[in-house]
Amino acid sequence: MVFRRLDPNQEATREPASEKRFRRIEPSTEPEHKQSRIESILSAGGKGLIKGAESLAAMRDPLGGIIENLFGKGPTSAQRTESILNQVLPSQEGFAESAAERTGKILPSLALGGGGLARSAGGALLGGLAGQAAEESGIGPIGQAIAEILGSGAAGLGKKAILPTKSQKPLVDLARKYGLSEEQIAPAIQAEKKVSRLSPIAHKGRSTTERLLKSRESIGKIYERMAESPQAQVPMSSQDTIGFLGDLHKEVMRLPSQVRQHFMKDFLELAQGGFNGKNLMNFYQDVNHYMGRGMKELGGLNKVVGSQLEKILGEDFRLTNQLYKNNIKLGIRIRPDLAEQFNNLRSGSELAYGIASGDAGLIKTALGEVLGRRLISGLLTKPRWQNLSKKMVEEIKNGRYAAAQKVLNLLQSELEKVEED
Helix, strand or coil: CCCCCCCCCHHHHCCCHHHHHCCCCCCCCCCCCCCCHHHHHHHHHHHHHHHHHHHHHHHCCHHHHHHHHHHCCCCCHHHHHHHHHHHHCCCCCCHHHHHHHHHHHHHHHHHHCCCCHHHHHHHHHHHHHHHHHHHHCCCCHHHHHHHHHHHHCHHHCCCCCCCCCCCCHHHHHHHHHCCCCHHHHHHHCCCHHHHHHHHHHCCCCHHHHHHHHHHHHHHHHHHHHHHCCHHHHCECCHHHHHHHHHHHHHHHHCCCHHHHHHHHHHHHHHHHHCCEHHHHHHHHHHHHHHHHCCCHHHHHHHHHHHHHHHHHHCHHHHHHHHHHHHHHHHHHHHCCCHHHHHHHCCCCHHHHHHHHHCCHHHHHHHHCHHHHHHHHHHHHHCHHHHHHHHHHHHHHHCCCHHHHHHHHHHHHHHHHHHHHC
């Protein structure tokens, strides 16, 4: 055991317990940690990154945003996120911090395009700097957004050519090989994930329609050129013809008799002309035409003919099909011509488009705040109103504007009945 020697002066200097208990605690003289400028800029960038990711996630549920804005109480999710981020990632005020936050917001959208992390980060930084510079210059939100878009693409603005990703390159190379312009190629190479994320905010006007249709028309010309190629003129061998007809017969027997009648004339023309790539391409396009008119039962038949054409024409045919499908999917997603078609209604076009697109602002503009809220609530909770809205859009898409007008009028009359209750 070790004994510690007591200091004889220690007892005299010891503070009485009563005084020690109530002695005031002096504040620490050690300096508090002061956030450096680098730490502040990094925190701002982190906040922007989280906000940008949250914005992309919100695009997947635009209806949820409408519900929250119209019926929510208290702070919105965006406001709650802002409050938490300011506590967890505090930053100073300044141009560099604001630009860093903008950069973080832009980065998730650019990275989604598949252009590589380094390239996306560079574009986001340029966009963030450009957008913040626009704000500092007194330019409004729309001008800032334009500056961000231009800035984020600044590295490629000197070139009009597409800079394809690895997955896009085969499609772009094929399209260029057949003489398509860069504008004609662009709508047909977008990844499905990118389309589904960005289509809710896409502009759906006439110019978008024209670009999509021009792209689709140019892809159709690739099919025509392949049909005139030397390999398309060579007759199929007896073995290939027998195998093809056997597969075709299996699919035909699965179809209802009324559906078979539509393409039998086209099949007879194929048989009389001879089984080669050119005639098969014509038959393939006929089948696609019927499918476009709603005969989805012909999908199996389409697949059999397409498989045979791929054997004859090779990779070019497969890639052309991919270009065409991408274009169609983009058109379905953003429905660019639908906004124009609503103008054919005699009255209520703004309200009809607001219902179809889920735009609460348009609905409230057309009906007023109270009725607008009531209609949106009914569209969310009343099966009949939901069915009426779907029927109205379907009639407009099919060009039956008088019928669509009647459905819209019926929906408005039901809304007035609710108001009177």
